[in-house]
Amino acid sequence: MSVLGALFLMCALSPLILRADEGMWTFNNFPSQKVEAKYGFGPSQTWLDHVRESSLRIAAGCSASFISPHGLVMTNHHCVLECVQELSSARENLVEKGFSAETEAEERKCPVFELDQLMQIRDVTSEVQQAMAGKTGNAANTALHAKEAELQQSCGSDPSTRCDVVSLYEGGVYNLYQYKRYTDVRLVFAPEMSVAQFGGDPDNFNFPRFDFDIGLVRAYENGHAASSPDYLKWSANGSKDGELVFVSGNPGGTSRQLTTSQLAFERDTVLPSVTPAFAEYRGLLERFVTESPERAREADEELFFIENDYKVEFGREQALVDPEFFGVKIREENELRQKAALDSKLVADKSAWDDIAHVQGERSHLFPQREATLFFRFSELLGYATTLVRAATERSKPNSERLPEYTDQALVRIQQQISAPIPVYKDLEELKLSWMFSCVRRDLGADDPFVRKMLGKESPEQLAQRLVSGTHLDDVKVREDLYKGGQAAIAASSDPLIQFIVSIDPDLRVAHKEYEDRVDAPTRAASERIAKARFAVYGTSVDPDATFTLRLSYGTVKGFPNAQGQFVQPYTTIGGLFDRATGAPPYELPQSWLSAKPALDLTTPMNVSTTNDIIGGNSGSPLINKNAEIVGLIFDGNIFSLGGDYGYDAKQNRAIAVDSRALLEGLGKVYHLNRIVDEIEAARR
């Protein structure tokens, strides 16, 4: 499921503070007493610390956990898919065929993979807010970036430490998160894509579901399997209907505390523009993969992710156009505004909502250029060129004055990316650039000065062709030399892609800064005041919007009524997987499963639905019981979860996991991964 994503729902919400089992709670503010009162069990500090240190974030956009003391890590297949793709070649298609390391020596290093283990959280709200006090626009942004860089730097400077300043409650709280960072991560196991993503796009975000969406990697330190004293044990019996379960993971982002004017901007401007752009890109890729088996191999991963992202964006749009849903958001906002108005200390904050509404006007002018260039992220080559050009400039500045993506700490990851031996497919890159340049022209218009500068007298197709065929940025050595050579090397480069970025980057920087100063800064200032009002009225009994940082959610194993009003049971079975297989993609089982069928217990639970409040980024999160034992592996949400970006609906929103029993049955009887099964079993004792 979604690694970027975000969600929605069809039904009206009960008021904010009454919602059951809602919340993506930070580990330093988990409502243990509330959970205890309802379920007879509340996590202790020891429990929380253990689960926190067993949990991992995959920096590229997923969640994971240690499942043995020897650095073995469980996550989803789709969370290791990029690694599997990068380790594949025209000769060896690991995406299609899967991968198992028979011995530790066979475990293969992922070119770019960062695991973050959250070790400490420190409140830095007053420091950050003081640094920005009295400042607006550009001055506020400069002060914020400098303070963040300073806090990061003071927190740890060796490559195995990562520190992030995390803004919670839209700037109401700032925390400094300190992570242990693993960058030597090796692939242990990935099943065939056809069973990992069984049902493909049609079944994505639907339930009943039958996916074996697991991937295993191992963290290494100094060339050896990392020691991971905190890890999650496997449950002996799995879960049962109604049981209390927790999800520990990193939800990517939610928008539940946005004002209605911000939501309207999403609904009327952002989503109607992004959704068809994704649909067009999907169409281009759908055709590309039919052109040859090799092109299918090159682009199947990209197609998989864009299908997912498209579904997420479409779902978000559907949530916001529902007048009943939007009506709830309006009522909630009015309620908070009225209550805040009664508090004499908050008088100055009454206009914060209007301030944000006012900013949406600015935003509508600046959005097209910002959005257009956001599409640039889809290209590997354009990414390299942008990184190299910007890194050269930024590294010549003091750490505190750089763009946040180029601080000393961030350079660790950048250097890993520059040096990673990732295959670049020039035919696919040309498709991407062609599409992106067309999107930019469409969004800004053929007569826009930036578009004229970007295209010159070429068509999008001609420009893409010239840049891609002429560049050598697909060569690691070329990239490394340009990185080492800094500004002089960039200025001397005759690479057309470097020259292209050198030419347009000043414009991109101006546009970015303008957006930061005229949209981000005033929004943050007003949001802080709303956060203050919210704290005054509701306290911190409300969880902050998700920020791709570690959160804990609680809930129960539970089915749900579907759109036709029928009740869907919470468990599917391995037998159901075989029943659903038609033999045609995406309902085609690999030979491994067909051969193993006689040996399998077909009544084993396959996938399971729970009420946990999760969102994109939670992919790969462990589903655990009150003993902190693994009972499943989160990989998806149902269709009603797609509104979760804006609000949680306890009646129908469900998280979807692979059942721990199916995982063991598959690893053992289909893949005969005895080494790994033994490691899991040994760790359980």
Add this chain to the structure above:
Amino acid sequence: MSVLGALFLMCALSPLILRADEGMWTFNNFPSQKVEAKYGFGPSQTWLDHVRESSLRIAAGCSASFISPHGLVMTNHHCVLECVQELSSARENLVEKGFSAETEAEERKCPVFELDQLMQIRDVTSEVQQAMAGKTGNAANTALHAKEAELQQSCGSDPSTRCDVVSLYEGGVYNLYQYKRYTDVRLVFAPEMSVAQFGGDPDNFNFPRFDFDIGLVRAYENGHAASSPDYLKWSANGSKDGELVFVSGNPGGTSRQLTTSQLAFERDTVLPSVTPAFAEYRGLLERFVTESPERAREADEELFFIENDYKVEFGREQALVDPEFFGVKIREENELRQKAALDSKLVADKSAWDDIAHVQGERSHLFPQREATLFFRFSELLGYATTLVRAATERSKPNSERLPEYTDQALVRIQQQISAPIPVYKDLEELKLSWMFSCVRRDLGADDPFVRKMLGKESPEQLAQRLVSGTHLDDVKVREDLYKGGQAAIAASSDPLIQFIVSIDPDLRVAHKEYEDRVDAPTRAASERIAKARFAVYGTSVDPDATFTLRLSYGTVKGFPNAQGQFVQPYTTIGGLFDRATGAPPYELPQSWLSAKPALDLTTPMNVSTTNDIIGGNSGSPLINKNAEIVGLIFDGNIFSLGGDYGYDAKQNRAIAVDSRALLEGLGKVYHLNRIVDEIEAARR
């Protein structure tokens, strides 16, 4: 340009009845007195009759006019593009290279082309309404279809007569339109696509514009050029800024009189679903045309139209999500409801708006299946199969009991289509079917019974491949035999596409009927009551929504303020065309224009903007002065015209035409079409 289309705008409307120069007026209710009062000239009945009989409808979705007494017809290049495409082959790409018939003998018959000349309008409101009186649902639909078939039949039965019952004011008025029908239509002239559609998708619906979007055909009768005593003469001097001008043509459809609940359904359900589906199709085609020059030739026309349709749908969505725009629609509706409530005769009609709102609930359940199968229309082969299967069944019934598309009169066109030697590109068809089947599965879900029946155990790609590779419906003889053979031939056919349609057609018919009975019938009944209220309050001083029938609009040559607030002048020049040419598509001029440049008067007006209220379907309409002389050729609207589907904005909505002076300059000095220029000049005298 749009041939399907419909539109939107960004600004608030003044109330309905105060709008200036708005209206797509029927020829039997043109507000001559109002025009006379404002401009000092009002069309007389003679003027109206002459213009009506000079005007033509292209049945496939465009407008045109006679411009000589010998059947010479002027329309847009994009209105003859399908014919040009059908006359092309891998050896001879007429779309790219253009076509000129040096002699009448060289004029080439378009495989399928129907021109309709409106000869008479008769009011049949009471007959139709009496037939349906007291009936609801299925009974009302049956009565309506039977009455329509009866009226058609009584009006004329020879193939050169076409009669349509036209529902105006959403069922408030029924008129019987009698046309003279020409089906032998031959291509005289088409320029190169690159200059006809100069600026391509980026410039489409934008102004300043520089297109030579003209196509010439000739109507034939009994193998000879048709005699056309009513035709439009060329103006000697062209138009000037501020001059009164008229557009006589066939606007395809508007939705200005829909209730706000219907508009909300468009905004929240229809458009967010159609727009990305079109975007995906566009992406597929964009890639397809890169695969080989021959594939580019096969699909460039299809890509051109889907780019246009996408832009129109996107524009409609943008109009409806604008809260200010939607607010005006709400206020207008409330005003009418309040005024109607004061009229004691209308008491029973007060609930009509609520009835329509109620129907939207039904509609939301039935819409997905209806929409899904609407995509089927994109495939030639699927069209043939559906027509053959249905025609076999329908022809066995009495005329009055058939589906309206299969009455005796409609069979004339069906037979022409079946027998037309149109090339079918199987690789393109496979792409289309694959996309359509995926759309259907996406809209209805993988577990929907219809989807399961449609796909069986195949994937959309597999099914498309099997049907397309196995069918022989690309062979005229096969189609003709199946048509002649009727039900027995269909039952005996082993053609996979025929068998496929035989299998799913019963389901499609049920879905269609359900939609007609549960959505169309109650909507029509309530709309009639609203129309009655509207007549009572406003009289017929309001024009009916467009229905792809002949309308006359009046306005003036006029520029407009663009989105940046700058005033755009109403004329561009031929010199501007050369200035805008970069040499890269879509800004690449053909050699004919580059060579002719020294001979051209570069100050000649190229394109012109006017305030005429038009919409998709008006493409190819003549722009005429008060002497009924041609001063331009409508081919597009500006970006603000894209909201015109829902309301007319006098401040910014503009129609765009090729200036008559540029037409003559180009025909003479670029294409040396002396034969035709002489015919035009002779006709002028």
